[in-house]
Amino acid sequence: MLDFKLAISQPEARPSEEVYDLIILGGGPAGLTAAIYAGRARIHTLLLAGPLPGGQPANTDMVENFPGFPEGIDGPDLARRFVAQAERFGVRIVHDSATGVDLSVRPFIIRTDLATYRAHTLIIAMGAVPRRLGVPGEDRFFGRGVSACATCDGFFYRDKRVVVVGGGDSAIAEGLYLTRFAREVVIVHRRDQLRATQIHQERAFANPKMRFVWDSVVEEILGEKTVTGVRVRNLKTGETSVIEADGVFIYIGMEPQTQLFAGQLELDKWGYIVTDRRQRTSVPGIFAAGDIQDPLYRQLVVAAGTGTIAAMEVEKYLEMYPQNHQENHQGGK
Amino acid sequence: MPLLNDEIRQEVSKILANLPGPVRLVMFTQQFECEYCAETRQLVEEVAELSDQITAEIYDFQADQAKAESLGIDKIPAIAVIGAQDYGVRFYGIPSGYEFASFLHAIQSVAAGKPELSEATLKFLDGLIKPVHIQVFVTPTCPYCPQAVMLAHQMAIASPMVRSDMVEAMEFPQLAIKYQVMGVPRTVINETVHIEGAAPESMVVAKLREALRG
Numbered sequence: 001m002l003d004f005k006l007a008i009s010q011p012e013a014r015p016s017e018e019v020y021d022l023i024i025l026g027g028g029p030a031g032l033t034a035a036i037y038a039g040r041a042r043i044h045t046l047l048l049a050g051p052l053p054g055g056q057p058a059n060t061d062m063v064e065n066f067p068g069f070p071e072g073i074d075g076p077d078l079a080r081r082f083v084a085q086a087e088r089f090g091v092r093i094v095h096d097s098a099t100g101v102d103l104s105v106r107p108f109i110i111r112t113d114l115a116t117y118r119a120h121t122l123i124i125a126m127g128a129v130p131r132r133l134g135v136p137g138e139d140r141f142f143g144r145g146v147s148a149c150a151t152c153d154g155f156f157y158r159d160k161r162v163v164v165v166g167g168g169d170s171a172i173a174e175g176l177y178l179t180r181f182a183r184e185v186v187i188v189h190r191r192d193q194l195r196a197t198q199i200h201q202e203r204a205f206a207n208p209k210m211r212f213v214w215d216s217v218v219e220e221i222l223g224e225k226t227v228t229g230v231r232v233r234n235l236k237t238g239e240t241s242v243i244e245a246d247g248v249f250i251y252i253g254m255e256p257q258t259q260l261f262a263g264q265l266e267l268d269k270w271g272y273i274v275t276d277r278r279q280r281t282s283v284p285g286i287f288a289a290g291d292i293q294d295p296l297y298r299q300l301v302v303a304a305g306t307g308t309i310a311a312m313e314v315e316k317y318l319e320m321y322p323q324n325h326q327e328n329h330q331g332g333k
Numbered sequence: 334m335p336l337l338n339d340e341i342r343q344e345v346s347k348i349l350a351n352l353p354g355p356v357r358l359v360m361f362t363q364q365f366e367c368e369y370c371a372e373t374r375q376l377v378e379e380v381a382e383l384s385d386q387i388t389a390e391i392y393d394f395q396a397d398q399a400k401a402e403s404l405g406i407d408k409i410p411a412i413a414v415i416g417a418q419d420y421g422v423r424f425y426g427i428p429s430g431y432e433f434a435s436f437l438h439a440i441q442s443v444a445a446g447k448p449e450l451s452e453a454t455l456k457f458l459d460g461l462i463k464p465v466h467i468q469v470f471v472t473p474t475c476p477y478c479p480q481a482v483m484l485a486h487q488m489a490i491a492s493p494m495v496r497s498d499m500v501e502a503m504e505f506p507q508l509a510i511k512y513q514v515m516g517v518p519r520t521v522i523n524e525t526v527h528i529e530g531a532a533p534e535s536m537v538v539a540k541l542r543e544a545l546r547g
Contacts, residue, residue, distance in 0.1 A: 002372060003473075004337060004433040006344050051480060051531055058476040076431075076476060095480070097533070113451050113534045143516040143529025152475035153516045155503055226515070247515065 005076060019107050020046045022314050023119035024091075025098050028055020029300050030290025030307035031125035032082040037311035039089025043318065046117060047086065048110070050097045054079020055127055056291075057300065061151055061177045064199075066300055098126075103264040103283050121285045121317055123310045124261070124273060128254030128291040128298070133165065137221030138250075145227030146248045150174035153247070154181045160246035163188055163230050165218050171251035172196040172204045178249065179209040186243055188213045188232055213243065221248055256292045270295055279310040287313055336372060337379050345383050348437055352386040352444040359413040361406055363394045369504055373410035373427040380436075386444065405496065408505065412436075416443030421489040426501025430473025435482040435499060442483075448491035454538055458492040463545055467497040470509065470519045480531040481518035488537075523547075 022038055024031045027049030038045040052058055060075030069078075087093060100111040107118040130148035132138060138146055147153040154177060162182045164175040167189035173196075175185045187194075187204070192214045194201050204210050216232040219240065223229070229244040256272045258265075266274040266282035272295045273281055273288040281288050287310035290303035337345065360377045362370040374391055381389035392400050394409045404413050405421075412424040414436075420443055428436035442448070448455065467485040471478035485497035502509040502517060512521050520528040520537070526544040528537065 002336060002427070002429045004341055004376075004429055005431050006341065006348070006434060006437075052476055054476065079476075099533070114449070143519060144513060145515045147516050149475065149477070149516075152472060152477065155472050155474075156509070156515050226513070 005080060018118070020044050020117065020119040021318055022046075022121045022123065022311075023048065023108075023110055023117055024123045024125060025110070026050055026055070026125035026127055026290065026292070027053045027083070027093065028125060028127045028290060028303065029057065029082060030127070030292075030303040030310075031055070031123065032086045033304040033307035034123045034125060034289055034311040034314075035086035035091040035093070036082075036089055037308055038314065039086060039091040041311070041315045042090075043311075043315060045091045046119070047091055047093045048096050048098060048112065048117075049083075049093055050126060053093075053095060054083060055303075057082075059149055059151060061173065063300065065197075098260060101260055101264065103261070103286060106285075108286070120321070121314045122287065123279075123307070123314060124265075124281070124286065124288040124292060125290040125303075125307060125310070126257045126292050127303075128256050130250060131253045131255045133218055133250055133252065135218055135220055137223065137227075141221055141223065141227050141248075145223065145246070146221060146250065148250050150177050150249055153249075154178050157182045157247045159183045161186065161244065162247040162249060163218070163243055163245040164249045164251060165189075166251035166253070167191060167194040167196060168251065168253065169196045169200055172200040174249060174251055175210065176200070176203055176207060179207055182209065182247075184211060185209055186211045186213060186245065188216050188218055188230070188243070190217050190235060191215065218248070254291060254298065256295075258292060268295070275306075278313050279306055280313065285317055335379060336376050342379075342383065345380065345437065349380075349384040349387070349440065352384055352441065354386065354417055354444045354446065356384075356387045356440050356444050357390055357413075357415040358387060358440075359390045359392065359404065359415060361392050361394045361397075361401055361409045361411040363409060364396075367409055369427045370410045372429075373412065376427060376429070377412060380440070387440065408508075410504075414439045414443050416446050416490075418446075420446075421493075421496030422486045423496065423498040425498055426504035427473075428499065428501075431476055431479050432471055432473055432482065432499060432501070435479040435486070438479070438483050439486050442486060442490055446490065448487045450487050450491055451534060454488075454534055455491055457538055457541070458488060458495065461492050461494040461545075463494065464523075465492075465495045465541060465544070466523055467495065468500050468512070468521045469498065470500050470502045470512065470514045470521070471517050472502055475517045477531040478518040481520055481528075484534060484537060485520065488541075 021044040024047040057075040058079040064072040096112045102109040110117045161184045215236045220231040233240045273293040275293045279287045289306035289310040358377045377389045381387045414422040482499045489495045489497040522544040
């Protein structure tokens with residue numbers, strides 16, 4: 001069955017003189033929900049969508065825990081709906097990523113490969129990226145047998161055996177997705193039970209293509225030209241063994257994307273942006289939402305919720321500093 | 334049975350309204366149509382209906398061999414997206430799923446003829462003296478892939494020395510094997526240099542330099 005997904009806006013060079021009331025960094029659920037609220041509040045807003053418009057849902061086969069969709073919803077479809085809703089309320093969405101920020105000046109400065117942007121307030125919602133294992137062979141084979149995107153690359157493992165590393169929701173959901181293609185899906189997990197939601201566990205244990213290797217960590221990805229397997233170590237016995245496989249999918253959690261902000265915003269020891277209950281960061285006028293500031297829950301609805309709070313706080317902040325607001329309306333288009 | 338439903342059709346009409354110049358979608362199929370050849374032809378025809386500026390031209394890969402050769406087309410289904418001139422923008426395999434966005438973007442870009450690239454990249458491309466062939470392997474379910482495809486196509490528009498192909502890996506398994514595609518997007522430059530993943534513009538330029546040195 002063919003489907004046709006529509007674009008979100010393309011990259012475009014913008015005149016650098018324009019000062020936005022708000023720039024939202026990140027086009028996932030947090031950023032897009034913030035954009036919906038900001039658009040409805042008629043805040044002059046630009047959203048830099050980054051490399052994956054729609055965010056993590058765009059890379060998820062099926063979303064079953066978002067309220068209002070009792071049958072579940074196709075992740076990319078949900079992502080597209082978020083984008084369409086934000087655009088409907090007049091938010092300019094640009095398919096571009098920040099490569100540098102200067103948060104010490106007002107207005108704040110955001111640089112990308114294509115342009116320089118300025119804004120009176122920021123909402124940082126760039127989310128998290130998949131964590132890597134950090135073992136030999138991983139970098140060498142990334143994109144050539146090692147993957148973090150089952151929907152992208154599952155096709156290449158038809159009738160093959162794949163290893164999925166991890167025991168959380170992503171590992172199990174994507175592992176189940178891979179059973180559509182692969183002959184066998186071997187879950188390698190460091191504990192003796194899964195961390196995934198019960199419903200995912202039930203499906204995984206009922207699937208004849210799924211096999212489980214418990215209490216084990218991957219120590220090396222093996223192969224000469226292509227991946228031939230992984231070497232795993234059992235944490236309880238200390239024994240190592242080799243699992244033959246043609247591909248390795250890594251789902252061992254996410255890391256916040258905060259390298260850009262190091263030294264400019266307060267980060268916690270894991271690298272998450274520190275926020276208060278009003279989503280304020282250590283710099284006034286800068287708010288953060290979604291997985292980039294959430295070491296605990298990292299759920300779609302929570303991301304959307306914190307995006308909402310951030311946008312409402314931006315509105316209050318701009319009301320407190322009306323000079324900025326007006327200046328923008330004169331300086332804007 | 335149309336491929337594009339009413340909702341998508343309306344959205345596409347909006348996206349393609351006010352194209353700044355004419356666009357030819359030159360599509361190659363054959364009499365006994367290959368897998369997805371029929372659908373690709375239908376897609377080209379349906380999209381062409383949505384804008385006065387777009388014309389669909391359908392050719393037979395075997396009967397119109399000379400035409401195919403003149404456009405450098407060596408496999409089907411193929412679409413050459415041609416604006417005021419042929420910039421070397423090609424799609425091999427059907428641009429469905431996420432690649433539909435790349436396809437619409439290519440149409441807009443060749444119509445405008447103005448690449449959306451940084452000054453530094455444009456300067457580098459202006460100085461090219463050797464030909465560059467960029468092939469971007471994709472699957473339609475890969476949300477990261479259009480970024481790589483769009484960037485490659487922008488580079489083709491910017492320089493007469495560059496031609497860029499989207500290659501849908503599932504429809505050309507022999508090429509996926511030849512270029513060892515096990516993950517997408519995978520960009521192959523002049524047969525020698527590879528990029529895994531959707532790389533930023535500056536990194537693609539660095540890889541082009543590497544390919545030209547080799």
